[in-house]
Amino acid sequence: MAGPGPGPTKSAAIQIRAPSDIDAPNKGRDSPAAGEKKRETPQRICRNVMIYGYCKFQDSGCVYYHPPPGTDLNSASTPLTGSPGMTNPTPLPKDLTFNANANNTKSFGLGAEHLSAPVFVPKTPIGDNPSPRATTPSLQPSTLTQNASPLPATMSVPPPSAPAPSWPSLGNQGGILPRQDNSMSFDDSMISLDPSQTSAIDGSMYMHQPIRQPLDQHLYVSPLPHISNPPISHHPLHSFFIPDDLRRTLQSKHDLTYQGLQAGSSPGLPNELGIYHSLRVIENNHPQQQQQNQNQNQPSKVYIHPAPVYKAVSSVDGNVYTLRRIEGYKLVNENAFGAIDTWRRMRHPNIVGLREAFTTKAFNDNSLILVYDYHPLSTTVWEEHLIPNPTVQPTQNPSGPNPAGRGRTGLPIQERVLWSYITQIANALKAIHSSGLAARNLDPSKILITNKNRIRLNGCGVWDVLAYDPSTHVGVFQQEDLVSFGKLIISLCCDFFQPGQHPALPLDHIQRNYSPDVKTLVMFLISKPSPMKSVDEAIKIMGPRILNELDAMQNYADTLESDLGAEMENGRIVRLLSKLGFINERAEFELDPRWSDTGDRYILKLFRDYVFHSVGVDGKPILDLSHVLTCLNKLDAGLDERIMLVSRDDQSCLVVSYREIKHCIEAAFNELRNAGNPHRVHR
Numbered sequence: 001m002a003g004p005g006p007g008p009t010k011s012a013a014i015q016i017r018a019p020s021d022i023d024a025p026n027k028g029r030d031s032p033a034a035g036e037k038k039r040e041t042p043q044r045i046c047r048n049v050m051i052y053g054y055c056k057f058q059d060s061g062c063v064y065y066h067p068p069p070g071t072d073l074n075s076a077s078t079p080l081t082g083s084p085g086m087t088n089p090t091p092l093p094k095d096l097t098f099n100a101n102a103n104n105t106k107s108f109g110l111g112a113e114h115l116s117a118p119v120f121v122p123k124t125p126i127g128d129n130p131s132p133r134a135t136t137p138s139l140q141p142s143t144l145t146q147n148a149s150p151l152p153a154t155m156s157v158p159p160p161s162a163p164a165p166s167w168p169s170l171g172n173q174g175g176i177l178p179r180q181d182n183s184m185s186f187d188d189s190m191i192s193l194d195p196s197q198t199s200a201i202d203g204s205m206y207m208h209q210p211i212r213q214p215l216d217q218h219l220y221v222s223p224l225p226h227i228s229n230p231p232i233s234h235h236p237l238h239s240f241f242i243p244d245d246l247r248r249t250l251q252s253k254h255d256l257t258y259q260g261l262q263a264g265s266s267p268g269l270p271n272e273l274g275i276y277h278s279l280r281v282i283e284n285n286h287p288q289q290q291q292q293n294q295n296q297n298q299p300s301k302v303y304i305h306p307a308p309v310y311k312a313v314s315s316v317d318g319n320v321y322t323l324r325r326i327e328g329y330k331l332v333n334e335n336a337f338g339a340i341d342t343w344r345r346m347r348h349p350n351i352v353g354l355r356e357a358f359t360t361k362a363f364n365d366n367s368l369i370l371v372y373d374y375h376p377l378s379t380t381v382w383e384e385h386l387i388p389n390p391t392v393q394p395t396q397n398p399s400g401p402n403p404a405g406r407g408r409t410g411l412p413i414q415e416r417v418l419w420s421y422i423t424q425i426a427n428a429l430k431a432i433h434s435s436g437l438a439a440r441n442l443d444p445s446k447i448l449i450t451n452k453n454r455i456r457l458n459g460c461g462v463w464d465v466l467a468y469d470p471s472t473h474v475g476v477f478q479q480e481d482l483v484s485f486g487k488l489i490i491s492l493c494c495d496f497f498q499p500g501q502h503p504a505l506p507l508d509h510i511q512r513n514y515s516p517d518v519k520t521l522v523m524f525l526i527s528k529p530s531p532m533k534s535v536d537e538a539i540k541i542m543g544p545r546i547l548n549e550l551d552a553m554q555n556y557a558d559t560l561e562s563d564l565g566a567e568m569e570n571g572r573i574v575r576l577l578s579k580l581g582f583i584n585e586r587a588e589f590e591l592d593p594r595w596s597d598t599g600d601r602y603i604l605k606l607f608r609d610y611v612f613h614s615v616g617v618d619g620k621p622i623l624d625l626s627h628v629l630t631c632l633n634k635l636d637a638g639l640d641e642r643i644m645l646v647s648r649d650d651q652s653c654l655v656v657s658y659r660e661i662k663h664c665i666e667a668a669f670n671e672l673r674n675a676g677n678p679h680r681v682h683r
């Protein structure tokens with residue numbers, strides 16, 4: 001899939017024009033393409049045009065500005081001639097100024113007006129070898145001489161094979177820096193931002209030796225064909241990010257997790273309950289249920305006692321948990337908590353994890369509290385499929401005992417969804433029974449739907465404490481689980497099924513509306529207990545249906561992985577922005593113009609303007625996300641494509657490639673790191 005911006009070959013059309021040809025409003029755009037209509041803004045003429053290392057002065061023709069090897073332009077002994085802030089500019093050494101055109105008898109030196117012009121001093125030597133992965137034709141010097149016809153005849157360019165200037169730099173040896181122990185002036189956690197890091201223990205954040213380029217392209221990668229592969233032209237802008245529905249769901253979950261917690265506990269609830277604080281009641285999703293819950297002390301449909309659910313924050317780990325409170329419970333036998341340890345150790349994708357259980361008088365009564373994992377935005381099988389819903393028409397047997405429709409949609413459950421539920425519940429039961437426990441809780445209101453068709457058994461362990469019965473073998477409860485499982489399937493399939501009703505009629509209904517396997521399974525589950533009856537046998541009956549669930553899960557995992565890939569691309573941009581943020585506009589260097597207005601940092605400052613501060617011809621800000629994404633991705637990939645940066649006063653231009661800007665970032669960032677201020681000052 002193509003990125004939001006122009007393709008990678010655009011720079012082939014970049015032309016260097018005479019100063020009078022370069023109109024400053026190009027600021028914020030890629031360099032003008034050949035044949036592009038020139039905009040007339042005569043009052044905004046750039047005085048200097050510089051191609052990183054090549055400097056053309058308007059008044060005196062062209063000068064190839066190339067300091068001799070060994071000249072440390074950054075050292076105090078070799079001042080930055082003419083750089084802003086220097087009160088007594090020292091003229092450039094003679095050998096820095098030469099007339100490249102041997103036939104031209106006129107000798108060009110640097111006059112006072114030139115010395116006041118900004119000097120761009122690339123501090124990072126750019127390697128001679130072009131990047132092997134550069135796909136964009138770069139602006140070759142030969143191209144310059146051919147295309148730059150408007151330039152004066154004195155324009156001089158080095159031969160294509162001319163070595164790049166090898167200027168000394170401040171500790172940056174071609175981007176490879178020795179480690180310094182005092183260089184940890186940034187948060188170590190940022191190390192993980194760099195995909196090229198192989199070890200989190202290594203303190204170097206972005207630049208490292210050797211420099212590794214983990215991603216060698218600047219385009220967002222298309223979803224692979226096995227996910228979906230629409231033509232590039234069909235890719236909307238939002239395909240650069242995770243799909244809208246997934247983003248909305250995740251955002252709602254995040255919002256819901258912390259909603260209301262800042263205000264502390266709800267009125268009437270204790271401020272603290274052991275290690276938990278900020279207790280808030282979890283409202284039922286269904287309006288009908290909410291009305292019932294407003295009636296305080298309403299007994300639970302399942303636990304007989306009132307059993308409200310709260311979310312609360314743990315002061316130990318800061319996480320949000322769900323507290324199930326069973327009101328009016330008095331502990332008579334401490335062994336009742338015996339099974340809790342086994343439940344706590346159980347971690348299963350189809351079971352809501354139990355963390356701990358305790359009794360308390362914090363509610364001014366005797367209450368049993370069970371602490372579970374919190375699953376925001378979840379609903380229950382009861383609310384989704386079974387709750388009577390007068391707003392929708394009944395779908396089956398309208399003359400039956402249920403004159404209203406059921407569930408959220410009023411539609412009968414699809415067989416595909418039914419088998420998904422069956423498979424997941426069987427999976428959970430298998431884990432529970434194998435651990436020597438029983439669910440004892442297989443009620444539709446205690447089965448959470450935490451994602452699309454993703455279910456988890458909730459409230460595990462409550463009955464083990466509430467109805468502690470050491471005299472009954474766990475096998476009996478396990479057999480009861482199987483019967484409850486069968487009844488659950490019947491109630492999902494038949495809206496007229498009532499507890500205690502003879503199963504003949506519902507089974508007949510299932511036979512007519514669902515595949516024979518459903519009926520076979522239900523008959524097995526509700527049959528009389530026997531040693532041969534176990535969840536393993538039930539799983540055998542399901543047989544290949546389980547594979548459907550496996551398929552669905554793996555397809556979903558593939559889709560999520562693809563979405564993750566897009567976000568990973570965006571992660572590259574965040575890393576880049578972080579680096580740029582570290583470098584640009586540093587307050588402590590405000591008085592040192594050599595920091596922000598020269599060399600690498602100045603290029604980055606102009607680049608920041610180019611990416612983010614574009615203005616249209618009418619002077620209005622351009623807020624173009626595609627432009628930002630394109631530029632930053634090209635920068636991250638270090639393309640040879642060149643862009644023209646224009647100074648804020650429109651007096652000078654700089655033509656520079658993304659690769660060079662990338663080197664500037666590395667150099668400036670490493671210089672910052674090597675400043676080695678161990679005491680961080682947050683402003």
Ligand SMILES: Nc1ncnc2c1ncn2[C@@H]1O[C@H](COP(=O)(O)OP(=O)(O)OP(=O)(O)O)[C@@H](O)[C@H]1O
Binds near residue numbers: 284289301373458
């Ligand atoms: N672990 C949990 N994480 C997130 N939400 C939960 C969790 N457990 C329960 N809930 C939510 O709390 C709400 C109330 O749950 P509860 O089990 O009390 O249902 P109920 O229908 O009111 O049952 P009862 O009649 O037994 O009180 C439900 O909407 C459910 O989605």
